[in-house]
Amino acid sequence: MPVLIILAIVVALALGVLLNPLPKPAELAVLDRPATAADTLPEGVAPVPNGEHTLRLVADADDIRYFVSRNAEGTTSCLTVYPDKHPMQWVAGCGTGGNSDQEITRIGSNGIVTAVLVPDGYNTSELEQGGFKKVHDNVYAARTPRVPGSF
Template identity: 40%
Template sequence: MNHRRTRLAVFLAAGVLLLSACGGSPGLAALDRAATAQDELPADVEFSPGFEAASVRLLATENGLKFYAAQGADRRTVCLAVVSVEGPGGWTAGCGTLATAGTLVDVGSGPLEVSAALTADGTTAELMESDGWTKVHENVYIREFTAG
């Protein structure tokens, strides 16, 4: 009788493990690649405390702007920095919480004249483009900045 219960418990535990592996966890695959020299965040740009400097990746360069993403030490926070290639001082950044779909971080800045959104893996371009966003990377969308 106890042997039967043990087998049932092992079977149920294995099922739970298999289901959790299939469900997947939110994340940004773009942060999984090895870092290169291009991924170094400019010295004057700062994310909020708690982000992992080693996780910074340059995702795109578009319209004189560079788009960097990073992950927090808690593995649930992601950050987006928009940096002008013109030189120091022209940047904006923000952080948000990982989710399985949609916008994770939305930053905008008048001086840069652009709003940028960092999206979760699998977010469809149609969803973002229907709201006026333009795709510049699998996880980065931009649109003209509007104060609001």
């Protein structure tokens, strides 16, 4: 009798997994393209994540460069924002981006831009309603009015 109970539990768990599949992992197809000379961070900008990683320049919009990177294991993805007119205000942030329906990371450079890294296939309607503009399929940005200390 205990064998039947254990078998019934195993079958129920297996059906639960089949009927409720895990979310699709976050993907960034842009990292699959071959690297070019432009896919190099400006001098003085620390690469993220630490260790071996893939890095691509994905957009250059309004004097701001957006770089996307991922560690070799594919577990951490990062966004680096480099404002050419304010190079000391570059920012970077990383996230695990566990599945395709979650933002990977959201970062901001005070007075310049807030940017969001999203996986392929992400529903961006809420970002767009919130004032974010597409600068790349995986990057949405919202400009802020001014750099602190400037006129």
